[in-house]
Amino acid sequence: MNVMQVPIALQFHDREQEQADGTQILADPQTVVVLVLTGVPGVGKTTLAQQLALKLREQFPDQLWVEFGGTEGALSVADALTDKLLALGMRREELPGTERELSAAFRSRTASRRVLVVLDGVVKREQVQPFIPGGPGSAVLVTSTSQLSQLKLDGARHVHLKGFGAPDAEGYLRLLCGDRVGDQSLSALAEVCDGLPIALRAAAGRLITDPDRVTVDQLVAQISGTDAQAFTVDEKDQPAEVFDLAYHGLSPQAAELYREWGVLRFESASPDMLSAREDRSGAIAQLVEAGLVQRRGNRLWMHRLFRRHAEIRGETDGVDTEAVLRGALTWLLAGASAADLAKMGEGRYRCTPVREHLTSEFADAEQAMAWLDAERENLVLAVRRAVELGWNELAWQLAETATTLYVNRRYLVDWTETSELGAKAAGLAHNTAAEARLRSFATRAMVDLGDRELAQAELTEAQRLVETTDDLRLQASIHELWGRFWDATDHGRAVTAYTSAIELFERVQDLRGVAFVTYFLAAAQHANGDHELALTTVDRALELITDDRMLGRAVTTQASILAALGRLPEAAARFDVAIDLLRADPFHEAVTQELRGDLLDDRDALRRAYELYQSLGSSRAVELGLRLN
The missing domain is CATH 3.40.50.300 (P-loop containing nucleotide triphosphate hydrolases)
Structure with missing residues (x-):
């Protein structure tokens, strides 16, 4: 495709x-x-x-x-x-x-x-x-x-690229304005706009939306007579006069929204966010009509020149910066909380009281992820702004709820940055559990980014913090993350960490935590060469796991352990069970087929794995194809 x-x-x-x-x-x-x-x-x-x-x-x-x-x-x-x-x-x-x-x-x-x-x-x-x-x-x-x-x-x-020459600038104005300008000369207007397309659009927007139907010559005179506050972007002077005139042609409601966008500094925004406090559809329509905002799908987009100009107009004409920012960040937290619940479920460990923030709920996990994808850049900016302003509760809760996006899409850099900022904010808010959670959970991203030294330091600090609390579930989670950390380099230490996590999960009766970590423990014991013990452990995990995909992966591990013990007919039978469980998950079925082929010398399984990888467009198909040939 x-x-x-x-x-x-x-x-x-x-x-x-x-x-x-x-x-x-x-x-x-x-x-x-x-x-x-x-x-x-x-x-x-x-x-x-x-x-x-x-x-x-x-x-x-x-x-x-x-x-x-x-x-x-x-x-x-x-x-x-x-x-x-x-x-x-x-x-x-x-x-x-x-x-x-x-x-x-x-x-x-x-x-x-x-x-x-x-x-x-x-x-x-x-x-x-x-x-x-x-x-x-x-x-x-x-x-x-x-x-x-x-x-x-x-x-x-x-x-x-340079600005339009006179004929092209005039032609662009006629394209934008249509019948509004008739046979009026546009050369002077093109000249005062320096042929810059964005300035020409702003001037055309003023002509189109002006209720007094100002003439082109009158507009030129207004631009020339404007005592505009100069501003620069990228160390280059900008045509402030044209932007000011477009701004002054807005209704009070649209002008207010324009200034508010300057405070937000978002490149794009949802109409729902802009209308969170009151219906702003009329003001939005006017900003679009004036050429100051563009519609892109179901979102609104503002050029950074207009964003900078809007910020300056806010400084000049006034805007309630705190109310605007708090409203936008609260709206984002409500959406991120709803998305977190829809995608990750009620049972996830979280410090944020997500249900307290809900204003609506998503129909399903797919809709929730689509919202998170659309707001991805704004969520990062929101955490940064909240930290800058000292809104520590907002900052760490935004950072935690945003992890739903990061863990499912693997935006590892965003994950580490927002978690580091959120952990700092949680510390300033004296929320030890939230700080420990953000520090520890982000180590999954740090390890994948190759920064094991930072991950180890963060886990160490998170463990120190959590030991001052009575939150056994969080303590269990951090031991689990230690297990994941050691999985790649020290299977013995991974076994110790997973064992500690299971004991704590059992004490708080977190059966899902016990089930999953018991499976992780079996895999670590198997990797450590303790195959008999690993078989006993994975059997126990299979009694606890209820999730079909995780069950299929656990049975795959069981089959691998049986193969390591030389019990090949039993291993083949368990691989069959695992493959049946994973039919709805082609990637993990392919992984299981490949493992079966390698451990049992089964070329049919390798060919099936190759077909699955190829159908998924997986890079593994290339390597496996070479092996088969």
Whole structure:
């Protein structure tokens, strides 16, 4: 199945030469091309990139879209790679942890595809290189306000965009305004907007929405006579006069919402969030009509020039910053709490009183994950802002509820950052359990990222903290996480940790915890060479586990233990049972078939595993195919 993520450009105009140049550069089927579109903010780089992608859909049937937002730290390369690998069909269980490994997986995954990767808002070379596809005939299209000159050393081609010349600027205004301007001359208006597309859109929005039907000449006079407060973005002066005039043409309600968005600093927002306190649909419609906000699917998007201008207008005209931010962050916490419950269930250990935050509930886990995916960037920003403002309770609860997204999508960098911030906030709020939970749970991400030293330090501190509480379930959870930590390097210590976790889970009658950790213990004993003991342990786990997928994995472990003990007919029978249990989970069925093939020298099982991996688009199919041949 092809992946088509690049948004379609709305009201694209001209750029014929740049289109021709870009199309020619990207059309090389013999290599992987990197094309960089540069220019000042608001000049139309993103729109041109979207138009090029649309024109080249036949050449590039797979098109990936990454928004870096034009600022460092807005989106990590590792988490962006994770997102694209998931879009390309890689299973969560197959995802590696480090950026280097993810980039290698991305090259492998794209080696046989013709893919166009669009990286929007890049600020440094290091954001580009990991996304270069693995096979000829693919391309990377970059937009940036920086020149990114170092990429030229890697063979990248550059196209620099300038503002529209007079004829094209006037043509763009007529396209935007339609009959509203009639045969009025637009040359002066184009000139005061410096030919900058974003300024031209703002001016056109003012003409279209002005209730007094101001003439073009009157609008030019107003722009020229505006004593606007200058502002800069990326150290470049911006056309504040045009933005101010568009702003002053808004109704009081729309102007207030515009200023509030500046306070939020979110690139995109849900209409539901903006209308959380009162119905703002009219104000939203006016912002869209004025060209200050765009609709993208079921979300609203504001260019960062407008966001910066809105922030300045808030400083000038006033906005209740605390009320706006607290309202938005509380709305996000309510949604994240509902998503946490819908996806992870009531039985999950959590410190956040999620039911107290609910304003509505999701119909199912799929709907909950879709909401979390849409709010992913805002959740990270929300944790940062809450910490900055000293809203410690909000900060740690946002961080904890967001882990539902991270543990299911493996956005490891976001997970570690928000957990570190949340743990700090929990400590300042004197919530020892929450601090210990956030520190310990994030070690799963740290280990996958290859930072075992940090993970060990965090687990040590979490254990010190939890020993000052009487929360036995949290103590059990931390011992379980110690077991996971030692699984890779010291099976004996893993066995000790899992044994301690089981004892504590039994004391609080957490049967699910006992069941799962008993299975983990059996696997650790098996890896440690204690096969007889492991068999007894896994038998006990099978009596406790009720989840079909986990049951199938536990039976697989049981079969592996029997094979290690030389009881091959029994192992074969248990592999049959495991495979039946895992029919609804093709990836884990494939893993079990492959294990059966290896342990029992069963080529039919290996062939079945190969077929399953191939149907899933798994990278394991390549390696297994080579073995079979």
